[in-house]
Amino acid sequence: MFERILHANDGSEGAMKALGAALDLARRHHAELHMICVEELPSFPATMDEVREERMEAQHRFTQVIARAEALAKGQRVRLHAHVLAGHPVRVITEFAREQRTDLLVTGFMGHSALYNRVIGSTTDRLVDLAPCSVLVVK
Amino acid sequence: MENPWLASALWIGLALVASVLSIWVAMSVALVEIVVGAVAGNLFGLPIAPWVDYLAGFGAILLTFLAGSEIDPQVVCRHFWSAMSIGVMGFLAPYAGVLLYAHYVAGWAWPQAQIAGIALSTTSVAVVYAVMVETGYNQTTLGKIILAACFVNDLGTVLALGIIFAQATVWLAVFAAATALALWFLPRFAPWFFSRVGHRVSEPETKFVALVLFFLGGLASVAGSEAVLPAYLVGMALAPAFLKDPELPHRMRVVAFTILTPFYFLKAGSLVRLDAVIGGAGLIAVFLAVKMATKFVGILPLTRTFRFGRREGMYTTLLMSTGLTFGTISALFGLNKGIIDQAQYTILVTAVIGSAVVPTLIAQRWFQPAEAPPKAAAPAEEAEHV
Numbered sequence: 001m002f003e004r005i006l007h008a009n010d011g012s013e014g015a016m017k018a019l020g021a022a023l024d025l026a027r028r029h030h031a032e033l034h035m036i037c038v039e040e041l042p043s044f045p046a047t048m049d050e051v052r053e054e055r056m057e058a059q060h061r062f063t064q065v066i067a068r069a070e071a072l073a074k075g076q077r078v079r080l081h082a083h084v085l086a087g088h089p090v091r092v093i094t095e096f097a098r099e100q101r102t103d104l105l106v107t108g109f110m111g112h113s114a115l116y117n118r119v120i121g122s123t124t125d126r127l128v129d130l131a132p133c134s135v136l137v138v139k
Numbered sequence: 140m141e142n143p144w145l146a147s148a149l150w151i152g153l154a155l156v157a158s159v160l161s162i163w164v165a166m167s168v169a170l171v172e173i174v175v176g177a178v179a180g181n182l183f184g185l186p187i188a189p190w191v192d193y194l195a196g197f198g199a200i201l202l203t204f205l206a207g208s209e210i211d212p213q214v215v216c217r218h219f220w221s222a223m224s225i226g227v228m229g230f231l232a233p234y235a236g237v238l239l240y241a242h243y244v245a246g247w248a249w250p251q252a253q254i255a256g257i258a259l260s261t262t263s264v265a266v267v268y269a270v271m272v273e274t275g276y277n278q279t280t281l282g283k284i285i286l287a288a289c290f291v292n293d294l295g296t297v298l299a300l301g302i303i304f305a306q307a308t309v310w311l312a313v314f315a316a317a318t319a320l321a322l323w324f325l326p327r328f329a330p331w332f333f334s335r336v337g338h339r340v341s342e343p344e345t346k347f348v349a350l351v352l353f354f355l356g357g358l359a360s361v362a363g364s365e366a367v368l369p370a371y372l373v374g375m376a377l378a379p380a381f382l383k384d385p386e387l388p389h390r391m392r393v394v395a396f397t398i399l400t401p402f403y404f405l406k407a408g409s410l411v412r413l414d415a416v417i418g419g420a421g422l423i424a425v426f427l428a429v430k431m432a433t434k435f436v437g438i439l440p441l442t443r444t445f446r447f448g449r450r451e452g453m454y455t456t457l458l459m460s461t462g463l464t465f466g467t468i469s470a471l472f473g474l475n476k477g478i479i480d481q482a483q484y485t486i487l488v489t490a491v492i493g494s495a496v497v498p499t500l501i502a503q504r505w506f507q508p509a510e511a512p513p514k515a516a517a518p519a520e521e522a523e524h525v
Contacts, residue, residue: 046169
């Protein structure tokens, strides 16, 4: 049923739980599995270095996330394609899903604080709204 | 608040709140500091002691210096004509347009209209750079030309700020001569000096740079000019040395963003009056519209001349309509010198903040170039692990 699965990972424990589900689905369906990590850049920065430092910080964090994900994928004998892209998470993930013609997006519950989620909405809410494919939210 | 330590605690507390908020909402700490400063200033009034003025002023000088040091001279040389013409028009068109509107339509006096023109002539290199990184255009020729043009645009702004209000006295000649000498001498001497003293906890390199900035800034001030002018020029002169040794500007940024620029941005925000924002909402919108319209008049035809595609041309023009740091620096200069009043300052700063947000959103939503650079082909932007 699923040929191309995309897993969005922000490095949180919730995302790693979702990775487990994505690996399981990819193995069962013999699907191609992609994992995307998004470096969220500050909007309207004052200096270029602010942008560079944010990227370096994210790259450092995601190197560890990717290493951990690859080890899990190897254990399940699944081939994992990891991608690190910069930008707004919702826009980047949905555009990537569209470009890759993904059948299924698997994500953990990616949010902010309870107040932020209530007022502005969580990243997951918007992914469910805007993704061009089915979305599995793992809690 | 008389007690300097309690006053410091208040300012640094607000800076800390702004830092945490900026991480939470993924926005620039500078923008959040302006907003926090505005809220605090309107709610309970932030006391601005002379030492706050000093730290804020030093913050603005260091911020301008660091902005100048981010230029890549090789890129400017390689795309000299396109970067120069787009950058010059990017400054001149909005400067003239806003100046004339402020004077003839809004009824501002010439010096006040000059400040408006300068404050809204800017381009935010950092905002443009962030959008380029997001879209992958920072790796392309188009992206490099746009960034180089932004530096030229901002150079126009600091030159205007430094020259228009200067008095033609002997001190102006002394200041000009000292700056010219420093710009010739520094690229030769500084790399040698930096290599001799090395990276030490006592930071001799940072002290050397501060010495140059204070001295030239002092001469600028005596000449009736503005200290950010030599700061930007010295930053540009030292850019090649900083490109070779990025650790030094990084350490200077840590110093600046920890204890100096928060005072500058919080102060800039605290002087924004809510009643003036409400009362001047129409003028704020018109100034923003004039800035964007004149950027289009100045830049869009040049993008055609240099054979940018239609969407690329629109995208470039919109990105160059952004502005933040130099806009607030120009408006604060006007307020500090008594050229504009607080209501006019409020109108200009709010329009400047609007110019950081509105053109970026329009560019990203409707005018991303049709043929985006292939992300998989840009190794710095994407790493594939199998």
